[in-house]
Amino acid sequence: MITAQGHNAARELARRIEARDETISPCVCEALAPLVLQLRTLDEAIDTIDRSLMKKAKADATARRLMSIPGVGPITAQAIAASVQDASSFEGPREFAAFLGLTPRQNSSGGKQKLGRISKMGNRYLRKLLVVGAHAVLYHRKPHTDALRTWAKKLMETKPFKLVAVALANKLARIVFAILRSGASYAAVTQTLA
Template sequence: MSIITVGIDLAKNVFAVHGVNESGKAELVKPRVARDQLLKLISKLPPCLIGMEACSGAHHWARLFQAQGHTVRLIAPKFVVPYRLSGKRGKNDAADAAAICEAVTRPNMRFVPIKDEHQQATLCLHRTRQGFVAERTATYNRLRGLISEFGIVAPQKVERLLQHIPAHLEALPAWARRCVEDLLVHARDLDKRIDDYDKAISQVAREDARSRALMQLPGIGPVSASALLASIGIGHDFKSGRQVAAWIGLVPGQYSSGGKARLGRITKAGDAYLRSLLVLGARSILASLGEKQDRFSRWARELVERRGYWKAVIAIAAKNARMAWAVLHYGEDFRLTLNIEAA
């Protein structure tokens, strides 16, 4: 019998490969495959289903295997663990490959969308910008901590912090003053780099018709639009917008039993970056409501009054996630409307 399913445990240099035939019997067990030999091994196999954990390099290998005619599925590592434990196997590469091989065949398994090179390049912009933002925040916090050692308590807002520091520089010891000045220079350099990445991301968003369509949604700007497009593509890996909202972690967790439904806090599953962008966009919508009387604004205002500010923010963010999927999935067939309907 020919191999129909293959599980691959990815690594830097040595990979484990496990393949089974139609009856579920192992036909291919390779606990150690060198990196330069993996593609050669897979290219010799007939078209089959290949499963891998969604980790570093997974999308690259997925594209290579798809070019060989295989069907590739990426699985979140946490979904593979139960299948390794069910076989009472120890934790090693071969056991992981066998567990992946079993998990990828499950009918209700959830998979990670495979990204093309353009999507990954766009996400590189976002990840690098995100890193610079985090570094800038750390720099200002370090600055506050240093000057507090000399009795200078700085304001929390960056604008007020920058206005507050110059008046106290002369009172600092020489070496401390040098450290503060260097940190300020570093923060200004990070500001410039972040501005450059903002411009690059905006350019990427403007050049793509799908991103421009996403930016018509309230609360979604160039950063959110390009991140959504790079993360979910045209949405073909999701059956509905609700699945996208659940994938991002904007739906309540269920703790139901005995016929009694119990809904808890949002799951916060999936991509925290996407979730934060959608939440920030929802907050900007509520901040700019004013006295607007269009249907969307009335719905958002009533939602805040009925359920509270933060629940309204999450509801709007989840709504935007569902609408974004519809825009990407249906394209020109989707007629964008801001009318809020029951989802």
């Protein structure tokens, strides 16, 4: 038996084995039954942890405000809320983005300023969470017309996907800073920026 790789294909195969699909030989079903059981057990454990994380995030006012930002889920919101206790310790949004390593390196010479790749200095875990969140925003950008996604759509016309994802992560970091500093929600912050 040959099946595609990846988690979706594995779950589909597990579903077919549990449904006793006649196109799969009984010896293959018997051999894969322990793996199917393990996959179901892992899925249930992940669901339990996800529900617990969501419950904790909803109980924290800061995490709740951060989750109103597109691309920021309960894990990212809780990680930011736990890591950044006082937003006033940063001079501004650019310094906060630099703390996460999401600002471009500057190579200046002879009065000419040249921006390079992101510095990657700073909190690696939070940077990764924001970049992953930016990927999610870009993958699901089509049905939305808010300013953030419109900006990303326009950038996608001329720039590669990963570059736009990092630029969007930088923008998300600056929005996170504004929410941490003001105590407002995403909707209130974007109205003041417009």
